Amino acid sequence: MQSTKASVDSLFINQSQLGRESFRAALHTSIDSLLDQWQKDQGPYSGILPGKLAASVESLFQLQPSGESMESVFQDIQQHLLPHLVDVSHPKCLAHLHCPPLIPALAAEVIVSSFNQSMDSFDQSGIASLVEEEILKWLCAKFSYGNLADGTFTSGGTQSNYMGLLLARDAFCENTWQWNVQQKGLPSEAHRMRILCSKNAHFTVKKSASQLGLGEQAVVLVETDEHHRMDLNDLKKKLVELKEQDLLPFAVVATCGTTDFGSIDPVRDVYDIVKPYGLWIHADAAYGGALVLSETYGNKLDGIELADSITIDFHKQFYQPISCGAFLLKDKRHFGLIHYHADYLNPKEDELDGILHLVHKSVQTTRRFDALKLLLSLRLIGEEGFGDIIDHTIDFAKDVAALIESNDHLDVINPEPEINAVVFRFKGADDINKIIHRTLFKSGAAVIAKTVVDGQTCLKFTLLNPRTTITHIEEILSDIVDIGIAHIQSGRVLR
Numbered sequence: 001m002q003s004t005k006a007s008v009d010s011l012f013i014n015q016s017q018l019g020r021e022s023f024r025a026a027l028h029t030s031i032d033s034l035l036d037q038w039q040k041d042q043g044p045y046s047g048i049l050p051g052k053l054a055a056s057v058e059s060l061f062q063l064q065p066s067g068e069s070m071e072s073v074f075q076d077i078q079q080h081l082l083p084h085l086v087d088v089s090h091p092k093c094l095a096h097l098h099c100p101p102l103i104p105a106l107a108a109e110v111i112v113s114s115f116n117q118s119m120d121s122f123d124q125s126g127i128a129s130l131v132e133e134e135i136l137k138w139l140c141a142k143f144s145y146g147n148l149a150d151g152t153f154t155s156g157g158t159q160s161n162y163m164g165l166l167l168a169r170d171a172f173c174e175n176t177w178q179w180n181v182q183q184k185g186l187p188s189e190a191h192r193m194r195i196l197c198s199k200n201a202h203f204t205v206k207k208s209a210s211q212l213g214l215g216e217q218a219v220v221l222v223e224t225d226e227h228h229r230m231d232l233n234d235l236k237k238k239l240v241e242l243k244e245q246d247l248l249p250f251a252v253v254a255t256c257g258t259t260d261f262g263s264i265d266p267v268r269d270v271y272d273i274v275k276p277y278g279l280w281i282h283a284d285a286a287y288g289g290a291l292v293l294s295e296t297y298g299n300k301l302d303g304i305e306l307a308d309s310i311t312i313d314f315h316k317q318f319y320q321p322i323s324c325g326a327f328l329l330k331d332k333r334h335f336g337l338i339h340y341h342a343d344y345l346n347p348k349e350d351e352l353d354g355i356l357h358l359v360h361k362s363v364q365t366t367r368r369f370d371a372l373k374l375l376l377s378l379r380l381i382g383e384e385g386f387g388d389i390i391d392h393t394i395d396f397a398k399d400v401a402a403l404i405e406s407n408d409h410l411d412v413i414n415p416e417p418e419i420n421a422v423v424f425r426f427k428g429a430d431d432i433n434k435i436i437h438r439t440l441f442k443s444g445a446a447v448i449a450k451t452v453v454d455g456q457t458c459l460k461f462t463l464l465n466p467r468t469t470i471t472h473i474e475e476i477l478s479d480i481v482d483i484g485i486a487h488i489q490s491g492r493v494l495r
């Protein structure tokens with residue numbers, strides 16, 4: 001028994017000397033191994049492809065029935081795990097909308113996970129629920145939402161987009177047929193319901209439509225203009241066509257920061273066009289939402305306050321560790337469409353007594369206290385600090401686009417980046433760009449993205465990291481051009 005008591009004291013947080021020391025030792029060992037890894041100053045990835053990682057995975061799974069010491073486990077972690085993770089904080093890691101995390105947010109993560117609060121009910125979260133509500137109020141105000149607004153933290157953009165379309169669907173059924181989807185499921189006319197978004201909108205619009213029982217057929221893609229934004233004339237045309245076909249457009253998704261180009265659909269114009277039709281406007285600002293903190297570029301989000309709901313992703317340009325996102329709602333009464341009472345969790349009498357149970361606003365039940373990460377980041381670096389970082393990356397992306405344009409071997413697809421993504425290609429056959437992408441990844445020298453624009457393979461830098469310098473970019477471009485030229489030459493030799 002004695003030994004069990006000792007071992008649980010070393011395994012769970014408690015006041016004993018053993019508990020305190022175990023907590024400190026575990027976190028210190030973990031932090032030291034990270035610092036050791038970063039000390040090595042390797043590239044952003046070991047370059048090893050999945051087929052060759054099996055031996056490392058096997059070493060990590062040498063499970064001992066009665067467990068092991070921290071030292072022996074961390075030896076394996078350091079040898080077999082850390083070197084093969086993608087180092088998102090490396091200045092040459094530029095592939096996706098995948099940010100280097102802010103150090104203050106990492107400190108918050110320790111508190112979030114150690115206290116392990118759950119945001120569904122007040123008796124599992126205490127003040128955490130109030131803190132989350134306060135951050136949401138701050139966000140609603142930032143987006144110029146009025147007094148009726150509210151929101152919830154989510155796991156990210158996917159869940160936020162899903163919530164926007166879920167509420168839009170249910171509100172439409174309620175208003176059109178006095179039909180309660182929560183109670184009765186989809187009405188028989190649901191197959192006629194349509195969602196509009198630009199062809200550059202995120203794939204989760206289609207994914208949500210299918211999960212909401214409307215099918216991917218419900219999503220009508222609107223053409224884009226030369227800046228990759230929703231083409232307003234085509235939006236008007238599509239609306240007329242849908243009406244002529246006796247279909248029921250009920251929502252439009254305006255993307256504020258598309259994944260490839262960061263382009264921003266003009267929400268105010270979209271609003272003017274769809275207002276006579278009574279459509280729900282959902283602004284997917286997963287990427288561009290952070291511009292709200294920029295003095296210089298905040299006006300790019302003009303009109304976003306007209307949207308009925310907004311997606312924001314903090315694990316992108318807000319530099320929060322995954323996961324961290326939010327869903328904002330202009331009229332909080334719409335949360336009533338997904339309201340449930342569970343006797344054990346949020347009984348009606350508690351609500352009447354003013355006790356806060358946030359579960360009614362979320363599609364999740366158990367939910368992390370991610371709001372603390374954002375609070376600590378805001379306290380430590382301030383809104384201006386955030387704004388400066390964001391502005392820097394946008395200005396930097398312009399310099400990078402100009403640098404690429406000046407290179408005879410390369411073509412820039414978006415010479416004036418809207419946010420901080422730059423899309424370009426090595427001139428020549430399409431497969432050269434695929435080869436460059438793969439070769440660069442395998443070399444471990446840089447991690448960049450690949451995408452397809454108008455049928456052509458392109459390369460992409462997503463310049464979220466404010467520590468990336470023009471020298472880093474020059475080095476990557478030189479690698480890219482070398483690989484491209486070597487490929488052409490080897491091709492000539494072979495032919």
Ligand SMILES: *Cc1c(COP(=O)(O)O)cnc(C)c1O
Pocket residue numbers: 097155156157158159161202204255257258259284285286287313325
């Ligand atoms: C990233 C992204 C999403 C999806 O968000 P997750 O956090 O990955 O779930 C949705 N829309 C846009 C525009 C995005 O950039």
